[in-house]
Amino acid sequence: MLRWLIAILFLANLLAFVAVRGVFGPTPTASGREPNHLSREVHPDGLKVRPITAAEAGDQAVVGAPAPAAPIAASALPQ
Template sequence: MLRWLIAILFLANLIAFGLASGMLGPLPAAGAREAHHLERQVHPEWLKARPISEAQAAEQVIVGQPDPTPTISSAPLGG
């Protein structure tokens, strides 16, 4: 019984190797399926870096500190 299990596992490994190596044709992920993304790439020469104003800087999250506490008003439920 153990021989059959080893034989089945060996055949399964051979089939998996054949599929992964492309014996039955190229894999779907091997080709350029989404070529339009190359046309939509951002050109680095178009990007401009500029400093932000103080008002915009106040809205930025500071990394490493807790989030600001939101201003939420609450009241106990009346019963």
């Protein structure tokens, strides 16, 4: 039983290797598959990159800082 499982896994790995090497055609991530994609963009020069203000950054996580305490009110359960 284990021999068959190993044989099936070996064949699956071999098939995946052959597929990645391009035997069945180009991979979906290969460049040049969508040459008209750039021409369909609507006003790409209209995009502006700007830094966010302090008001906009209020809900952004601070990397490296401890997590803020959640504003949760707790009370004792009645017995």
